[in-house]
Amino acid sequence: MNYLTRTFVLIGVALAANTAQAIEYSAVQADKSTIAFTSRQMGVPVQGRFPKFTTRIAFDPAKPEMAKVDISIDLASIDAGSQDANDEVVGKQWFNVKMFPSASFTSTVVKATGAGRYEVTGPLTIKGKAVPVTATFGFKVEGNNGIFDGGFTLRRIDFAIGEGPWADLSTVANEVQINFHVVAAAAAPAPTKTK
Amino acid sequence: MSTPRYTRVAIGLHWLIGLMIFVSLGVGLYMVDLSLSPAKLRFYSWHKWAGVTIFTLVLVRCLWRLTHAAPPLPDPMPRWQRMVAEATHYLLYALMIAIPLAGWLMSSAKGFQTVYFGVLPIPDLLAKNKDLGETLTLIHRYLNYTMIAIICAHIGAALKHHFIDKDDILRRMLPERKASHPTAMEQIGTS
Numbered sequence: 001m002n003y004l005t006r007t008f009v010l011i012g013v014a015l016a017a018n019t020a021q022a023i024e025y026s027a028v029q030a031d032k033s034t035i036a037f038t039s040r041q042m043g044v045p046v047q048g049r050f051p052k053f054t055t056r057i058a059f060d061p062a063k064p065e066m067a068k069v070d071i072s073i074d075l076a077s078i079d080a081g082s083q084d085a086n087d088e089v090v091g092k093q094w095f096n097v098k099m100f101p102s103a104s105f106t107s108t109v110v111k112a113t114g115a116g117r118y119e120v121t122g123p124l125t126i127k128g129k130a131v132p133v134t135a136t137f138g139f140k141v142e143g144n145n146g147i148f149d150g151g152f153t154l155r156r157i158d159f160a161i162g163e164g165p166w167a168d169l170s171t172v173a174n175e176v177q178i179n180f181h182v183v184a185a186a187a188a189p190a191p192t193k194t195k
Numbered sequence: 196m197s198t199p200r201y202t203r204v205a206i207g208l209h210w211l212i213g214l215m216i217f218v219s220l221g222v223g224l225y226m227v228d229l230s231l232s233p234a235k236l237r238f239y240s241w242h243k244w245a246g247v248t249i250f251t252l253v254l255v256r257c258l259w260r261l262t263h264a265a266p267p268l269p270d271p272m273p274r275w276q277r278m279v280a281e282a283t284h285y286l287l288y289a290l291m292i293a294i295p296l297a298g299w300l301m302s303s304a305k306g307f308q309t310v311y312f313g314v315l316p317i318p319d320l321l322a323k324n325k326d327l328g329e330t331l332t333l334i335h336r337y338l339n340y341t342m343i344a345i346i347c348a349h350i351g352a353a354l355k356h357h358f359i360d361k362d363d364i365l366r367r368m369l370p371e372r373k374a375s376h377p378t379a380m381e382q383i384g385t386s
Contacts, residue, residue: 041240041307081306082306171236
């Protein structure tokens with residue numbers, strides 16, 4: 001084979017590899033990812049977030065059922081909307097972070113539900129209680145990054161988040177909306193541009 | 196000769212708003228020092244709902260006052276007293292408008308939207324901003340301290356006019372008694 005033919009073959013192989021062996025998004029960019037939540041106090045939506053969490057993800061849009069995700073949240077880092085609330089929710093009746101410093105989620109099933117839409121199910125463990133939850137999310141590609149946007153409704157009583165007087169659901173609602181935004185770069189090096 | 200009085204609507208609004216301010220002030224002073232609890236959240240919500248209600252009633256009252264003149268003050272009242280009385284009333288109106296506004300803005304700046312009776316969200320004019328929230332808290336607080344001082348002067352003056360000067364100032368703001376009708380107590384007594 002001469003040089004020119006070899007180049008074409010290589011390009012051909014590269015293109016074939018690109019389509020057949022799709023890209024796996026796994027290099028999570030923590031600084032671009034967020035986990036936020038909205039609680040309701042006396043009917044008032046209050047925004048909060050968990051600034052510190054680690055995500056391990058392996059997602060190939062061509063094979064979503066093979067995807068895996070693992071999230072661990074540092075609960076002490078919580079921003080529940082005000083200093084008063086932050087001081088309160090790390091305590092025993094809420095997250096009891098001394099005993100249970102982190103919350104974790106591990107996926108067991110991931111499936112496609114529509115164009116660019118997926119569903120992930122798995123146990124969510126908070127305060128030593130593992131409860132299966134299902135979150136829906138959308139996935140899109142921006143440059144070399146895969147972006148996951150989704151959420152689910154957590155029922156705080158399932159995990160005893162808010163005990164004693166706080167178990168009263170008329171002041172702080174049971175339902176807490178969790179929203180995540182995770183940015184993960186493609187693990188495989190970006191395909192070389194052909195001129 | 197019957198006393199010149201405020202209109203019935205003005206009298207009703209005065210006492211209703213007065214009672215609501217009294218309760219809201221009490222709740223406000225009490226709730227701020229509570230440690231966080233469901234009760235504290237309830238008190239804050241009630242306080243905010245009361246504030247929105249007071250604000251709305253005060254707007255109605257201002258409209259009513261602009262279209263219905265106040266009864267004249269008694270003749271023997273010296274000019275300086277008339278001026279002070281007028282200034283006090285203007286100040287009370289200004290505070291009744293400013294205090295709920297400051298409370299609403301403060302709540303927004305602290306990241307808590309006001310949702311009237313837990314169902315009607317009142318838009319946030321300000322975005323969450325910690326420093327601004329603290330400034331507005333101080334403004335809300337000191338406006339209220341001013342309000343307490345002015346209310347004391349207002350009540351003190353009314354009582355002084357009624358019991359010492361024995362004039363009709365306070366009676367202008369009391370509902371007219373109809374001597375020919377039996378009172379509530381007498382009605383209970385006969386049934």
